[in-house]
Amino acid sequence: MKALTKEGLEYAEHDLYAAKLLIERLKPPFEVIAYHCQQSAEKSLKALLIEHGKPLPRTHDTGVLCELVTDFYKGFTNYLEDCDRLTPYGVLTRYPGSPLSINKEHVSQALKTADKIQKLVNKYLS
Secondary structure: OOHHHHHHHHHHHHHHHHHHHHHOOOOOOHHHHHHHHHHHHHHHHHHHHHHOOOOOOOOOOHHHHHHHHOOOOHHHHHHHHHHHHHHHHHOOOOOOOOOOOOOHHHHHHHHHHHHHHHHHHHHHHO
């Protein structure tokens, strides 16, 4: 595994770990948790692209990244819609005045998706 791939996966794991820790708080910050879930998926998918020597698009669109990965890992086709749902959490949740209203159900789904993406990426890279 390339060093940059490994580093990207570690960052993805840190984001998912942070999201899982934050959900346990008495008053979880849903927008922050959703952001870390999107970041985890984004970094995991970009790690796959790095490992395969593919150019990294400058995007936070996890749907686009997932679609790029399906070129060489068809199993990701099943996650295109889930990745599309994560995309807004990477940008729209970072600042006040967001048009998104994120609740516990959104965050629960985001955590599941980020966890699935990370596990699938690790499976393909092991």
